[in-house]
Amino acid sequence: MEKRTVPLYGTKTSPLLRGTGSLPLTSSLRRLPCDPNLGPIVLNYDQCTSLNITNNGHSVVVEFDDTDDRSVIQGGPLGNPYRLKQFHFHWGGKGCHGSEHTVEGMSYASELHLVHWNAVKYKSFGQAAEAPDGLAVLGIFLDTGDDHRWLHMITDALYMVKFKASVTDFKGFNPKCLLPSSLHYWTYLGSLTTPPLHESVIWIVLKEPIIVSEKQLGKFRTLLFSGEEEDQRMRMENNFRPPQPLKGREVRSSN
Numbered sequence: 001m002e003k004r005t006v007p008l009y010g011t012k013t014s015p016l017l018r019g020t021g022s023l024p025l026t027s028s029l030r031r032l033p034c035d036p037n038l039g040p041i042v043l044n045y046d047q048c049t050s051l052n053i054t055n056n057g058h059s060v061v062v063e064f065d066d067t068d069d070r071s072v073i074q075g076g077p078l079g080n081p082y083r084l085k086q087f088h089f090h091w092g093g094k095g096c097h098g099s100e101h102t103v104e105g106m107s108y109a110s111e112l113h114l115v116h117w118n119a120v121k122y123k124s125f126g127q128a129a130e131a132p133d134g135l136a137v138l139g140i141f142l143d144t145g146d147d148h149r150w151l152h153m154i155t156d157a158l159y160m161v162k163f164k165a166s167v168t169d170f171k172g173f174n175p176k177c178l179l180p181s182s183l184h185y186w187t188y189l190g191s192l193t194t195p196p197l198h199e200s201v202i203w204i205v206l207k208e209p210i211i212v213s214e215k216q217l218g219k220f221r222t223l224l225f226s227g228e229e230e231d232q233r234m235r236m237e238n239n240f241r242p243p244q245p246l247k248g249r250e251v252r253s254s255n
């Protein structure tokens with residue numbers, strides 16, 4: 001990890017955003033005392049059903065069947081199990097960094113977000129997305145180094161969703177293969193980092209990054225913000241929102 005120069009966020013299709021959004025896990029977070037009341041997070045993804053992979057004009061998204069509790073996250077700061085709905089990534093331009101959280105001012109090349117919703121308390125994702133305890137987003141940092149042995153399953157499919165609004169089947173993918181070995185985490189109450197910016201997210205950010213290669217990251221940058229029918233082709237990069245002030249929010253640390 002090197003010091004990141006904060007790239008300009010936003011392009012014609014994703015203007016600079018307001019609101020609290022994601023927060024910097026800054027200051028001496030690494031030395032935060034562990035909160036003994038924070039138990040381990042538990043991921044039950046073994047029965048997960050991935051459906052498709054799509055380019056939504058902001059990121060690449062893998063969506064899951066969330067009609068029952070077949071894949072959930074629970075434990076840690078969560079009072080209920082939360083259903084896995086989708087995951088997506090944020091990344092920078094060549095050589096610059098693209099994570100939406102920083103740790104002691106340092107950022108990573110990319111950040112993976114696994115988005116879950118509280119189906120115990122809310123009838124739909126949309127309703128949960130507007131409630132303070134509606135969503136739980138698991139954030140995983142991507143640092144650069146060797147090839148990630150399973151990420152190719154995503155990057156090999158990216159040519160199929162090059163353009164905005166393109167989608168293709170993507171069955172049988174279990175995101176457990178994208179987890180680091182440790183599930184130690186920081187957690188705080190924040191918001192979605194892109195519109196509609198609802199203050200509805202229990203953020204759970206893993207301390208240990210996964211390692212992916214620059215070559216693999218480069219394949220994300222072959223995606224386009226623009227649709228197939230648009231004349232100007234805008235490469236999809238820097239689709240991350242720089243961290244926002246903590247504003248006195250409490251960040252807690254698992255062991």
Ligand SMILES: NS(=O)(=O)c1ccc2c(c1)[C@H]1CCC[C@H]1[C@@H](c1ccccc1Cl)N2
Nearest residue numbers: 086113115129137191192193194195196197
């Ligand atoms: N970077 S992030 O994880 O904080 C993030 C930020 C914004 C949004 C999402 C994820 C995703 C989560 C699923 C739906 C989608 C989205 C949305 C779109 C239409 C209607 C509602 C919603 Cl929530 N907006």
Ligand SMILES: [Zn+2]
Nearest residue numbers: 088090113193
């Ligand atoms: Zn995100």
